[in-house]
Amino acid sequence: MQSQLPFSDNVKVRFRDLDAQGHLYFANYLVYGDEVLGAYMEELGLDIMDPLVAPCLIFTVNIHCDYINEIGGNSEVRVTVGYSRLGKSSADAVFELYHSDDGTLLAKGGLTQVFVDPKTRKSIPIPAFYRANVLERQPSLAD
Template sequence: MTQPPSDSVKHRTRASYTYFLTYRTRWSDNDQYSHMNNSIYYHLFDSIVNTYLIERCGLDPGSQQGKGNIGLVVESHCQFFSPISFPDVVDLGLRVTKLGTSSVSYEVGVFLTGKEGVAAVGGYTHVFVDRESRKSVRIDGEMRNGLNGLYTPTPKL
C-alpha cells in the first residue's frame, strides 16, 4: 500500500477523522526511554477498529467462535511525530481510507488530549475471509453499511 508523503500525514487534524475513542496511558506502556512503546500504538489501532466494528458494524466476537467470517490484518504501518508517555491521555481518531469488495483499510490518528495536531498516524488493512476455508468473502450488510459510514477520502492539504 502506498503511503501519502510524511509531511501531509503529519498535518492531519481531528477534522480528518469521524470516530473517536479516548485512551488513558498506563505506566507499563512506557519503554526504557520513558515514552510509549511502539507496540502499544498497534494495540491502540486494534482497539479502536474493533470497538467500531462491534458498536457500528454488527461484529459480535462472542457469537463468532468457530464459525463465520473474520478480518485478517495483511498490512500495517505507523509514523511517529511527537512522543507520548504515561500519564498522558490520548484521543484516537478513526477513518476508512479504502473499502473494497473483501478488504478495508483504516487510518488512526493519535492525538494528545487538548492538542489539534497528530502525535502519530497509522493503521492497517483487513481482508475478510471465511474462518474455516480462509477464502476471501464479500463485505456486505451491516458490516458494509457501518464501514461506509466511516469512509472519508484522504484530506486535501
C-alpha cells in the same frame, strides 16, 4: 489539528505501556489504534469477539505507522479511526493518535483488513450490512 475520521475514543497511557525511556512504547501506538478500531467496528454492527457466531473473521495483512511525536505516561491519547478504502473483500482502515490535552498529532497509520470465511479461511465479500454502515459514516468511499 482536527481529524476528519468518523470515530474516536480516549486511551489512558499506563505505566506498563511505556518503554525504558519513559514514553509510549512504539508498538503500543498500533495497539491503541487497533483497540479503538475494534470499538468502531462493533458500533458498526460487526462483533467478531466470538468466532463461532461472527459472520466473518478479519485478518490484518499489512500495518504501518508514522511516528510524529512522543507521549509520556500518565497522559491521555485521543485515537480517531475510519476507513480510507473499501474493496470487495478487503478494506484499508486508518488511525490517528492525538495528545488529549493539546491536540498534538502523535502518530498516524493504517492497516489492511481481509474479510474471511470462518470455516474455509478464504476471503469473502465484506458483509453487506457492514459495508452499508461504513458508507453511512463515510459516503465518500462509495464506488
